[in-house]
Amino acid sequence: MSVYETIYKRRTIRKFKQEVIPMEKLKRLVDAARVAPQGGNMQALKYVVINEGKLLEQVFKTITWAGYIRPAGDPKEGEKPTAYILILGDTEIKKEGFDIDAGAAVQNILLAAVEEGLGTAWLGAIDRLKIRGFLNIPDKFVLHTLVALGFPDEVPVIVDTDKCIKYYKDDKGVLHVPKRKLENILFFNNHIN
Ligand SMILES: Cc1cc2nc3c(=O)[nH]c(=O)nc-3n(C[C@H](O)[C@H](O)[C@H](O)COP(=O)(O)O)c2cc1C
Structure with missing residues (x-):
């Protein structure tokens, strides 16, 4: 791995x-x-x-x-x-x-x-x-x-999110873990917002 x-x-x-x-x-x-x-x-x-x-x-x-x-x-x-x-x-x-x-x-x-x-x-x-x-x-x-x-x-799964970061279980009991999208956390040089 x-x-x-x-x-x-x-x-x-x-x-x-x-x-x-x-x-x-x-x-x-x-x-x-x-x-x-x-x-x-x-x-x-x-x-x-x-x-x-x-x-x-x-x-x-x-x-x-x-x-x-x-x-x-x-x-x-x-x-x-x-x-x-x-x-x-x-x-x-x-x-x-x-x-x-x-x-x-x-x-x-x-x-x-x-x-x-x-x-x-x-x-x-x-x-x-x-x-x-x-x-x-x-x-x-x-x-x-x-x-x-x-x-x-x-086996929890990652889900991309724009907003809510609260993890939740779906109706099958699978834990979903929201992670903020790369485009929302990554900046280059002086292009920060
Ligand atoms: C410093 C730290 C403290 C945490 N404390 C708890 C806790 O007390 N109870 C708990 O159920 N999870 C705890 N967690 C786990 C987080 O809830 C978990 O990392 C987050 O939901 C993201 O899920 P992931 O680890 O699967 O990416 C903690 C995580 C960190 C980094």
Whole structure:
């Protein structure tokens, strides 16, 4: 699969097969994050793999899924993620400003996951306080975001849009993800509007 094919194939997945993800796959994803570009090459991000039954359920309860279509976009019983990778910022390495570094690192995870046959959802609407509590995360770490993972059990599709960017499910339950058209986001030289 080419890089472009991978980029277009990757969609946020919120419906997963209930198959265990081999630990080697999860390690390879974190290794892909490890070599992402990082400001000042500081590499202040750390990664927690969560794949143990009770913790999976606890993490699941902290997530707000698919805000535009709640609750239709929530994974149901038998569709939940089978692993998570929690992204932490280590404040002993740098105090703040983890967003751009996390963007680069997490995108590596999301794209590498496609090659591994996995689906992902990058999640920001999570209850960080609760997660810190039940995972016993020391204060020196900022809880950045979470990546949900599993073997995908849905195939969302991209649709071009001029206006509404809200994703929706059609009458067959297929998730449609509007993306603004290239002509609406690309400018050349000083022809900007
Ligand atoms: C920083 C960030 C935070 C996100 N947080 C959530 C979230 O909390 N819950 C959720 O269901 N999806 C979340 N998403 C997924 C977006 O809804 C999704 O990327 C968007 O709808 C476009 O779909 P696509 O990823 O298939 O292109 C998040 C995405 C990003 C980049």
